[in-house]
Amino acid sequence: APVQHRPAYLDTGKPVPVRVADLLSRMSLDDKLGQMTQAERGAITDPADIATHRLGSLLSGGGSVPTPNTAQSWADMYDGFQRAALTSPLRIPIIYGVDAVHGHNNVHGATIFPHNIGLGATRDPKLVGRIGGAVAEEVSGTGVDWDFAPCLCVARNDRWGRTYESFGETPELASSMTTIIDGLQGRSSSDKGSILATAKHYVGDGGTTGGVDQGDTELTEQQLRAIHLPPFRAAVRRGVGSVMISYSSWNGVKMHANRYLITDVLKGELGFSGFVVSDWQGIDKIDGQEGFTAEEVRTSINAGVDMVMVPYDYVSFIDTLRAEVQAGRVPMSRIDDANRRILTKKFQLGLFERPFTDRRYTATVGSAEHRALARQAVRESQVLLKNDGGVLPLGKNGQKIFVAGKNADDIGNQSGGWTITWQGSSGPITPGTTILQGIRDKARSSAVTYDRNGAGIDGSYDVAVAVVGETPYAEFMGDRPAGMGLDAEDLATLRRLKGSGVPVVVVLVSGRPLDIAAELPGWDALLASWLPGTEGGGVADVLFGDYNPAGKLPVTWMRSAAQQPINVGDGQDPLFPYGYGLRYRRG
Numbered sequence: 001a002p003v004q005h006r007p008a009y010l011d012t013g014k015p016v017p018v019r020v021a022d023l024l025s026r027m028s029l030d031d032k033l034g035q036m037t038q039a040e041r042g043a044i045t046d047p048a049d050i051a052t053h054r055l056g057s058l059l060s061g062g063g064s065v066p067t068p069n070t071a072q073s074w075a076d077m078y079d080g081f082q083r084a085a086l087t088s089p090l091r092i093p094i095i096y097g098v099d100a101v102h103g104h105n106n107v108h109g110a111t112i113f114p115h116n117i118g119l120g121a122t123r124d125p126k127l128v129g130r131i132g133g134a135v136a137e138e139v140s141g142t143g144v145d146w147d148f149a150p151c152l153c154v155a156r157n158d159r160w161g162r163t164y165e166s167f168g169e170t171p172e173l174a175s176s177m178t179t180i181i182d183g184l185q186g187r188s189s190s191d192k193g194s195i196l197a198t199a200k201h202y203v204g205d206g207g208t209t210g211g212v213d214q215g216d217t218e219l220t221e222q223q224l225r226a227i228h229l230p231p232f233r234a235a236v237r238r239g240v241g242s243v244m245i246s247y248s249s250w251n252g253v254k255m256h257a258n259r260y261l262i263t264d265v266l267k268g269e270l271g272f273s274g275f276v277v278s279d280w281q282g283i284d285k286i287d288g289q290e291g292f293t294a295e296e297v298r299t300s301i302n303a304g305v306d307m308v309m310v311p312y313d314y315v316s317f318i319d320t321l322r323a324e325v326q327a328g329r330v331p332m333s334r335i336d337d338a339n340r341r342i343l344t345k346k347f348q349l350g351l352f353e354r355p356f357t358d359r360r361y362t363a364t365v366g367s368a369e370h371r372a373l374a375r376q377a378v379r380e381s382q383v384l385l386k387n388d389g390g391v392l393p394l395g396k397n398g399q400k401i402f403v404a405g406k407n408a409d410d411i412g413n414q415s416g417g418w419t420i421t422w423q424g425s426s427g428p429i430t431p432g433t434t435i436l437q438g439i440r441d442k443a444r445s446s447a448v449t450y451d452r453n454g455a456g457i458d459g460s461y462d463v464a465v466a467v468v469g470e471t472p473y474a475e476f477m478g479d480r481p482a483g484m485g486l487d488a489e490d491l492a493t494l495r496r497l498k499g500s501g502v503p504v505v506v507v508l509v510s511g512r513p514l515d516i517a518a519e520l521p522g523w524d525a526l527l528a529s530w531l532p533g534t535e536g537g538g539v540a541d542v543l544f545g546d547y548n549p550a551g552k553l554p555v556t557w558m559r560s561a562a563q564q565p566i567n568v569g570d571g572q573d574p575l576f577p578y579g580y581g582l583r584y585r586r587g
């Protein structure tokens with residue numbers, strides 16, 4: 001019998017472009033349309049539908065998790081979906097995406113790193129690259145092969161609910177932190193424990209008028225190119241495998257419909273050779289109405305979107321796109337280009353050879369090694385803004401320390417949004433060390449008293465530490481169009497502490513600068529902690545002087561919310577300037 005020749009696309013000895021061309025030549029129109037379709041895992045009622053509709057990708061939206069929500073269970077879920085995908089005639093594996101934006105944050109027990117705004121304060125690109133490697137290991141250990149990160153937004157107005165997802169307010173700072181892509185993708189994307197990274201959200205998401213999430217970025221092209229494009233140029237140079245389009249508009253045109261910026265600039269001028277994915281229901285929002293229309297499908301695909309994060313009505317999407325192709329309103333060349341881009345990444349990731357979870361990485365989820373790295377990141381991210389009379393560092397021995405504040409003993413609050421659920425939540429939502437626990441661990445020979453509201457404080461204490469700030473939010477839920485001050489609970493707690501006559505150290509756990517100028521004179525010290533994640537011990541390392549704070553503001557700190565947007569070089573007079581940060585001692 002004639003030797004069964006393995007098709008070229010399955011021959012690992014062939015160059016990727018040859019494998020892609022061979023596979024493309026074997027694909028039907030429906031095979032190709034399916035590759036461009038990404039569905040939410042919750043929309044898959046029968047895994048057989050993955051092969052039936054030739055789906056190219058699945059995702060977990062924020063908080064979309066298997067039960068139980070363990071690394072093992074994720075790996076089993078992924079392998080189940082992949083096994084179903086491989087029953088299709090051409091056996092093309094799916095690629096599965098998640099938002100691991102500060103660790104594998106959907107997974108209970110995963111290491112939660114500081115959100116990007118804290119990483120920006122470290123000014124340590126090498127550290128951020130190492131974090132990318134650790135996140136890639138934890139994500140790989142659950143089977144997942146695609147991370148919708150990093151967000152390379154340049155946050156220009158702190159009212160924006162996604163300010164904490166930004167490394168900072170300058171293109172230089174965001175560009176410097178694209179080292180995380182090297183960590184996520186490895187030296188070669190087929191490296192073990194490497195995953196596909198995503199530069200998002202292209203372009204100008206952090207520059208909307210008023211800091212309105214999904215709003216309109218009203219800038220000249222020269223301004224857009226100077227402020228918001230550079231991090232994407234840097235990411236493309238580093239070989240980022242995918243780019244996600246922003247919900248926002250540029251001068252009134254929805255980014256998901258912007259052919260000039262997606263095809264001419266990103267793919268042409270910048271030379272991006274990976275694939276472009278829409279945001280969640282991003283094409284639906286082009287006309288501002290619920291659901292997607294044939295025109296929105298046609299417009300976004302012709303603009304250069306290669307894969308659509310539908311995420312639920314994927315059958316209707318495929319049917320609509322098929323009709324547009326058959327009517328000649330979407331050229332076959334566009335469909336083939338999108339497929340080439342997607343398949344190239346799947347081959348480069350090694351998905352055809354190793355389609356299932358590499359269980360050697362499952363044990364890295366929440367590992368002591370990763371938590372130690374996260375604690376180092378917490379230490380380096382702390383920004384000391386005030387330290388009158390050297391009230392910091394605190395004494396480990398023989399001191400009476402009073403700790404107060406809603407964010408002192410709350411893993412959920414210190415982790416912020418995109419933690420276990422999309423919006424995040426207060427409480428003991430995942431294993432970690434709260435800031436209070438970190439303080440207790442340090443001050444074993446001092447007396448530490450905690451009361452959330454400061455009840456019981458009196459003049460007998462040597463110092464009071466108030467851990468205050470924001471509770472978790474994500475995206476538009478975090479927009480602050482009005483005031484940006486502390487909430488009533490925090491203000492009451494601080495008043496009570498102030499009344500005791502004891503020196504007050506404020507630790508601000510927040511996703512952005514808050515309007516605190518009026519209260520600041522009553523505080524003896526102020527430490528900006530940002531959203532440190534599960535390793536609150538790193539905050540205590542700084543409070544007790546085991547680490548000499550070196551963090552620098554990644555964003556300008558307003559004197560008043562009325563100053564927003566306020567950014568370095570705009571001539572305004574801030575409370576603390578971009579780059580500001582005190583140390584305990586030189587060196």
Ligand SMILES: O=[N+]([O-])c1ccc(O[C@@H]2O[C@@H](CO)[C@H](O)[C@H](S[C@@H]3O[C@H](CO)[C@@H](O)[C@H](O)[C@H]3O)[C@@H]2O)cc1
Nearest residue numbers: 059060061062063098099148200244279280422475
């Ligand atoms: O109940 N509602 O009213 C409601 C409204 C909007 C929702 O919208 C959806 O909720 C989230 C959780 O389901 C989804 O993750 C996205 S967010 C989007 O998704 C991508 C994939 O997760 C990320 O990479 C992007 O960075 C991010 O901008 C969407 O906003 C959900 C619920």
